Amino acid sequence: MAFYSHILLAVDFTRVTDSVARQAVEMCQAFKARLSLVHVVEFTQMDLSNDLILPQELEFEQELIKQSRLRLEELAVKLGLKKSECFVSQGSTRREILRLAKELNTDLIVVGSHGREGIQRLLGSTANAVLHGAPCDVLAVRVKGESVE
Amino acid sequence: MAFYSHILLAVDFTRVTDSVARQAVEMCQAFKARLSLVHVVEFTQMDLSNDLILPQELEFEQELIKQSRLRLEELAVKLGLKKSECFVSQGSTRREILRLAKELNTDLIVVGSHGREGIQRLLGSTANAVLHGAPCDVLAVRVKGESVE
Numbered sequence: 001m002a003f004y005s006h007i008l009l010a011v012d013f014t015r016v017t018d019s020v021a022r023q024a025v026e027m028c029q030a031f032k033a034r035l036s037l038v039h040v041v042e043f044t045q046m047d048l049s050n051d052l053i054l055p056q057e058l059e060f061e062q063e064l065i066k067q068s069r070l071r072l073e074e075l076a077v078k079l080g081l082k083k084s085e086c087f088v089s090q091g092s093t094r095r096e097i098l099r100l101a102k103e104l105n106t107d108l109i110v111v112g113s114h115g116r117e118g119i120q121r122l123l124g125s126t127a128n129a130v131l132h133g134a135p136c137d138v139l140a141v142r143v144k145g146e147s148v149e
Numbered sequence: 150m151a152f153y154s155h156i157l158l159a160v161d162f163t164r165v166t167d168s169v170a171r172q173a174v175e176m177c178q179a180f181k182a183r184l185s186l187v188h189v190v191e192f193t194q195m196d197l198s199n200d201l202i203l204p205q206e207l208e209f210e211q212e213l214i215k216q217s218r219l220r221l222e223e224l225a226v227k228l229g230l231k232k233s234e235c236f237v238s239q240g241s242t243r244r245e246i247l248r249l250a251k252e253l254n255t256d257l258i259v260v261g262s263h264g265r266e267g268i269q270r271l272l273g274s275t276a277n278a279v280l281h282g283a284p285c286d287v288l289a290v291r292v293k294g295e296s297v298e
Contacts, residue, residue: 003175023286026152030179113280113287127280131262131289137172138262138289140280 004031004137008106010097010126011039013071016112016143023141024110025079033108036085038100039072040093041065065090094129102135113140153180153286157255159246159275160188162220165261165292172290173259174228182257185234187249188221189242190214214239243278251284262289 009024011017028035041064065088072086089096101109113127127140158173160166177184190213214237221235238245250258262276276289 003172003179023152030152113283128277131276131280134262134289134291137291140283140287140289142283142286 004028004033004108006034006036006104006106007031007108007110008097008101008104009035009037010093010109010111010130011037011072011075012093012112012126013039013068014112017075019143020110020112020141021075021079023139027108027110027139034085035079035081036087036100036104036106037072037076037079037081038087038089038097039068040096041068041088041090042093061090093126094133097126097130098133098135106136108137108139109134110139110141113142153177153182153257155183155185155253155255156180156257156259157246157250157253158184158186159242159258159260159279160186160221160224161242161261161275162188162217163261166224168292169259169261169290170224170228172288176257176259176288183234184228184230185236185249185253185255186221186225186228186230187236187238187246188217189238189240189245190217191240191242210239242275243282246275246279247282247284256285257288258283258285259288259290262291 004027007024007028009021011021024035027033041061069086069088072088073083076083076086087100089100097109097111100106109130111127111130113125127138131138131140153176156173156177158170160170173184176182190210218235218237221237222232225232225235236249238249246258246260249255258279260276260279262274276287280287280289
């Protein structure tokens with residue numbers, strides 16, 4: 001069976017990350033698929049009004065990326081994956097996840113879902129955002145009794 | 150392995166129904182899960198302004214439900230399922246799918262996704278609607294090169 005051959009897990013380092021990761025691993029085992037991890041650093045504190053980027057802002061951002069890479073690699077080791085399956089991107093979460101999915105030619109994106117209602121629904125979520133324009137299938141994992149964000 | 154034990158496939162009878170159904174069957178085989186099918190008839194032509202429901206409108210609606218049941222049962226037979234796994238509901242697609250998912254205690258809803266962008270994204274879709282408030286995981290199956298609706 002080779003229905004899904006390469007799965008991309010979007011990691012947001014919230015409380016439910018471990019649960020969502022476990023589901024992704026189950027999917028990989030069921031389909032004997034390769035698993036890659038992506039985390040997107042959305043931080044952009046730069047003052048765009050005067051074209052100035054302060055050195056300490058750049059440093060902070062670089063540190064954030066470095067820390068994210070370390071945490072992602074820790075998760076990869078815990079899941080029995082190689083560190084080379086870790087991808088840390090910077091920018092819009094949706095855009096970066098979809099870009100990487102296309103680049104890696106993954107056939108499934110696994111993302112946590114919080115099942116929000118009402119006004120929160122209108123505000124959108126990562127799962128919702130990724131669903132639109134995804135080049136492949138999307139599995140939204142609903143972790144019961146907890147909030148993703 | 151018993152990661153997913155009961156999967157609900159939302160059927161909309163568009164051109165991509167067969168492809169989405171095949172993906173759902175693959176998931177069921179991978180997890181040895183039970184598969185149920187649901188189709189929601191959204192037709193409601195009733196004139197709510199004067200509390201009158203014309204007999205021919207009721208007849209048309211009943212006929213639509215009957216035809217939908219037959220089509221769903223045909224699909225079930227094609228997929229090797231029992232007719233008792235077919236559910237035809239009437240009302241809001243999102244509400245009915247979620248209601249049935251809760252009632253059957255399914256752990257995954259499989260729905261077609263069209264990957265719309267821009268203004269169409271704002272207008273929503275079944276996949277998007279189902280994602281919000283879903284009591285379980287949702288797999289949005291992206292059928293390439295075709296439009297679901």
